[in-house]
Amino acid sequence: MNRISTLFKSTQEPILNVYATAGYPNFGDTMLVLNALQEGGVDIIEIGMPYSDPIADGETIQQSNQVSLDQGMSVTHLFDQLKNMRQSISVPVLLMGYVNPVLQFGVERFCQKCQEVGVDGLILPDLPLAEYQQSYQTIFEQYGLLNIFLITPQTSDERIKQIDSISEGFIYMVSSASTTGAKTGISSDQEAYFKRIDGMKLKNPRLVGFGISDRESFLKASNGASGAIIGSAFVKLLGNAKNLREEIVEFVKSIKGLK
Amino acid sequence: MIDAGISFHVSEKGYYGDFGGAFIPEMLYPNVEELRLHYLEYMMEPSFQKEFHFLLKDFVGRPTPLFKAERLSAKYNTQIYLKREDLCHTGAHKVNNTIGQILMAKRLGKYKIVAETGAGQHGVATATVCALMGMECIIYMGAIDIERQAPNVARMKMLGASVVAAQSGSKTLKDATNEAMRHWINHPVDTHYIIGSVVGPHPYPDMVAKFQSIISEEIKWQLQEKEGRDYPDYILACVGGGSNAAGAFYHYLDEPRTALIAAEAAGQGVSSGHSAATTFLGKPGVLHGSKSLLMQTEDGQVIEPYSISAGLDYPGIGPLHAHLSTSGRAKFFDITDDEALEAALECSMLEGIIPALETAHALAVFGKLGAKPNEISVVNLSGRGDKDLATYQEKLKLNP
Numbered sequence: 001m002n003r004i005s006t007l008f009k010s011t012q013e014p015i016l017n018v019y020a021t022a023g024y025p026n027f028g029d030t031m032l033v034l035n036a037l038q039e040g041g042v043d044i045i046e047i048g049m050p051y052s053d054p055i056a057d058g059e060t061i062q063q064s065n066q067v068s069l070d071q072g073m074s075v076t077h078l079f080d081q082l083k084n085m086r087q088s089i090s091v092p093v094l095l096m097g098y099v100n101p102v103l104q105f106g107v108e109r110f111c112q113k114c115q116e117v118g119v120d121g122l123i124l125p126d127l128p129l130a131e132y133q134q135s136y137q138t139i140f141e142q143y144g145l146l147n148i149f150l151i152t153p154q155t156s157d158e159r160i161k162q163i164d165s166i167s168e169g170f171i172y173m174v175s176s177a178s179t180t181g182a183k184t185g186i187s188s189d190q191e192a193y194f195k196r197i198d199g200m201k202l203k204n205p206r207l208v209g210f211g212i213s214d215r216e217s218f219l220k221a222s223n224g225a226s227g228a229i230i231g232s233a234f235v236k237l238l239g240n241a242k243n244l245r246e247e248i249v250e251f252v253k254s255i256k257g258l259k
Numbered sequence: 260m261i262d263a264g265i266s267f268h269v270s271e272k273g274y275y276g277d278f279g280g281a282f283i284p285e286m287l288y289p290n291v292e293e294l295r296l297h298y299l300e301y302m303m304e305p306s307f308q309k310e311f312h313f314l315l316k317d318f319v320g321r322p323t324p325l326f327k328a329e330r331l332s333a334k335y336n337t338q339i340y341l342k343r344e345d346l347c348h349t350g351a352h353k354v355n356n357t358i359g360q361i362l363m364a365k366r367l368g369k370y371k372i373v374a375e376t377g378a379g380q381h382g383v384a385t386a387t388v389c390a391l392m393g394m395e396c397i398i399y400m401g402a403i404d405i406e407r408q409a410p411n412v413a414r415m416k417m418l419g420a421s422v423v424a425a426q427s428g429s430k431t432l433k434d435a436t437n438e439a440m441r442h443w444i445n446h447p448v449d450t451h452y453i454i455g456s457v458v459g460p461h462p463y464p465d466m467v468a469k470f471q472s473i474i475s476e477e478i479k480w481q482l483q484e485k486e487g488r489d490y491p492d493y494i495l496a497c498v499g500g501g502s503n504a505a506g507a508f509y510h511y512l513d514e515p516r517t518a519l520i521a522a523e524a525a526g527q528g529v530s531s532g533h534s535a536a537t538t539f540l541g542k543p544g545v546l547h548g549s550k551s552l553l554m555q556t557e558d559g560q561v562i563e564p565y566s567i568s569a570g571l572d573y574p575g576i577g578p579l580h581a582h583l584s585t586s587g588r589a590k591f592f593d594i595t596d597d598e599a600l601e602a603a604l605e606c607s608m609l610e611g612i613i614p615a616l617e618t619a620h621a622l623a624v625f626g627k628l629g630a631k632p633n634e635i636s637v638v639n640l641s642g643r644g645d646k647d648l649a650t651y652q653e654k655l656k657l658n659p
């Protein structure tokens with residue numbers, strides 16, 4: 001079974017997924033960041049493949065993408081950096097990015113590389129359900145990659161059920177209508193939304209993303225879901241860190257409530 | 260000339276050949292899907308058609324004239340007509356689309372509008388219809404374009420719009436489009452996004468083309484009146500995203516006797532590294548919600564384009580035009596900054612019409628087209644040059 005599915009089956013605690021832009025803050029930091037995240041106790045790592053035009057992302061992630069690209073990051077370099085990832089990383093790893101760099105790399109070649117280095121799944125926000133089913137699903141499945149779909153407060157029940165039926169692993173529940181990093185904190189309206197979705201008795205667990213930045217918002221989000229995803233707050237930390245490894249370990253522990 | 264098996268109209272799934280689709284984040288899905296399900300039905304409603312045509316006539320000033328350019332015709336020894344979209348209210352064809360889309364927004368129950376703009380013509384046209392309908396209007400514009408198209412920024416503000424500078428990337432049209440899409444993601448319930456060209460996710464390219472198709476609808480009866488036939492031998496238009504070209508080509512897409520000619524901005528030259536000539540430099544890729552030709556690196560990062568003309572300074576083109584180009588139905592010419600400037604000056608001196616810099620790219624094609632003496636060409640004169648006077652002053656050395 002895929003590492004992601006195994007994790008959700010074996011864990012009762014809230015699951016923490018952290019997003020980190022590849023090649024950031026410095027080109028060569030990718031593996032250091034991954035190892036520190038795991039050392040701190042993260043449950044899932046989401047590696048952002050930088051893109052010149054990330055329309056679903058707010059300023060923090062946009063800027064980290066640009067810095068990373070300016071430092072020479074590319075899909076090819078990323079796979080190179082992740083070549084020996086599975087010698088040290090045992091938690092599930094997702095690649096998050098936009099569809100165009102994947103198309104240029106070649107969809108099948110991209111999936112093959114993912115499998116080679118030990119990537120478990122993909123999050124491609126501008127690859128919608130219909131296109132996925134028509135042109136991508138067969139290849140993704142052939143290489144054992146889970147495709148993680150997003151739902152938002154505006155997604156209809158009918159579409160949520162449709163997404164649930166073809167999803168595996170988990171569903172990415174966007175906490176509010178926004179780009180990443182636009183809002184922080186979880187309101188009571190949002191909690192009600194998480195509960196409503198919980199009440200739909202979907203076959204897939206959900207992780208809440210967007211607006212999660214600290215232990216408080218992490219716990220609130222985890223109340224109506226299996227856990228949560230932190231992106232912009234962590235990327236900010238990466239951008240400001242003086243002692244990268246220690247600050248990452250510290251951050252993850254504080255979110256997870258570990259000593 | 261036209262392969263009978265090829266369709267130039269959008270498919271059920273939103274494709275023109277291999278190009279099109281709707282590559283959008285889930286956050287935009289409900290809005291785009293609602294539009295997809297209803298746009299044709301709403302557009303066809305008699306009440307919609309009545310209001311649309313009333314506004315095009317009494318507010319925009321349509322039909323725009325089809326003017327025989329005698330001195331340009333003499334110069335190039337062929338028959339040249341100008342379709343005078345520069346005489347539309349607000350000074351360019353862009354308003355045909357914004358009138359249509361504001362009526363669409365009303366039917367969708369939206370009461371706020373967001374749009375991107377390059378040259379500022381689409382921004383002005385959007386701000387204009389928002390003022391007309393009493394809707395809130397936010398326009399994203401690249402920081403560089405705000406500088407080079409200052410008169411249009413002032414016009415938008417005077418019309419009550421908020422103009423927000425896009426500071427990311429190349430600070431031009433591509434980045435303004437990113438910001439407008441992000442704004443829509445953050446305001447999905449009350450806001451409609453009025454895209455300014457035949458780009459974006461399906462059904463935008465088809466909807467915008469249909470609103471702009473009034474241009475070729477008029478050319479047909481105007482040419483019939485003047486020449487006794489309703490088709491020209493050539494139709495010429497500049498292509499940024501491709502909306503004025505789509506409108507001018509629309510009713511001739513399946514007319515084998517009419518050659519479709521598109522002018523792209525080559526900037527300092529196609530191989531100079533400072534260009535926006537997408538069909539020459541692009542490969543298939545996904546940007547702003549559709550698959551089309553796209554200027555990009557080997558790694559799939561979008562290349563920042565360059566053109567002296569803000570309205571053509573875009574690294575992609577609409578999916579219809581990608582299909583017209585790869586299928587050979589339209590012929591694309593690469594026109595440099597200098598060629599466009601020269602054509603703008605020529606049209607001004609010979610015809611008494613100062614064209615927009617974008618439009619000047621289409622006029623510059625006559626130097627390369629090789630049209631015969633008795634052949635008829637229609638150039639879509641997409642806009643007037645007032646907004647470009649600062650550039651003309653500097654580049655054509657018009658200062659005292």
Ligand SMILES: Cc1ncc(COP(=O)(O)O)c(C=O)c1O
Nearest residue numbers: 380456499500501502503570642
């Ligand atoms: C006068 C004029 N022509 C052409 C264009 C290019 O747009 P499109 O290719 O969509 O017609 C613009 C865009 O700003 C414009 O202002």
